[in-house]
Amino acid sequence: MLDPFVSCARNFEDVVLWRALSHVSAGFYVDVEPGDPEVDSVTQGFYLRGWRGVNAISAPQVYGKFCASRVLDLNAHVVVKSGDGPLWHSRKSGSSAASKGHPAGVQVDHDPESRQMMVPVVALDVLLDRVSCSEVHFLRLGCSAMAADLLRGMNWHRCRPWVILAAADIQSPSAQEMDGLLHAAGYQRCYGDRRNQFYVSAEKAAELQERLSYAPAGMILSSVLASRRW
Known part of the structure; x- marks a missing residue:
């Protein structure tokens, strides 16, 4: 039996993702503009479980942290934008x-x-096209104000992540535009709050939508929470 899942994300986003994707062995993620490789990290818990991925980072200090800490990930010092x-x-x-x-x-x-x-x-689709992986199990968009711009002009035939997590308030104009772009691309919004929105591809909706459709509170008691005190 595996040890309890270690939650490292600020708002338990990783718990929601793990609930849906825990059956995937050695999965793959793409994280656009993560803030830190360990503290308040959505992907750290997955990395500790043997997952690997791509971290696209524009800030040089953050990029340096990922190069030092995520030696088994592909860390790209780039700005992801449309075009x-x-x-x-x-x-x-x-x-x-x-x-x-x-x-x-x-x-x-x-x-x-x-x-x-x-x-x-x-461009985001070019970045995904360069990933030498047959499946992207989840894509995280960490730049809320730029989420719609990242998706505009996206070629979804190149790569279709199973799940997309966007750090955005659904009430904001940019998030509303992002929501429309993802809906047009065949993604369904499963769950969201004032900080994050979870989407699932139409191809994986039957399998994953229910697991992504409610808050992580039910799993917190069975998770080991890192870097926080209660």
């Missing part, structure tokens, strides 16, 4: 912009004179 490259993402004093002229997939470049940081931009 095709070659584009670069520029950050300076908290601002950001995109410009053409450099190929995607190269290491970050620091400009000491302008204090700018250039990070390659890649």
Whole structure:
């Protein structure tokens, strides 16, 4: 018998996912803009269970943490946005912009004179297409304001994750647009709160929808909660 599932996510998002996907052995995830590899992490509990995945990260400090901690994952220092490259993402004093002229997939470049940081931009479907995995069991979109932009223009024939978790308040305009895009792509919203929305593909709805359709409270007592005190 396996040890109790260790929940590392802030709002037990991983518990909801594990309830639906615990039957999958050595599954695969894609996490867009995770905040930390261990603290308040949706994927850490799965990583500890032998799952592997891709972490797409734009912030250099967070990228460095994932490279040190998730050595068995593929950690990509990229900005995920709609559209095709070659584009670069520029950050300076908290601002950001995109410009053409450099190929995607190269290491970050620091400009000491302008204090700018250039990070390659890649479309979500291109990122998923590069994943050498037959199935993506869940895709997490951690950038709530950009969720709709990530999905706009997505080619769902390339890859269809079983479950999509979006860090978004369904009442926000961007989340409403995201919801419409996912519905048009054949995804059904199963459960949501003010922080997260869970969707399942039409192909997997009969198998997974019920397990994704209610809050994780019923599983908390059987989970070991990491990095928190009660």
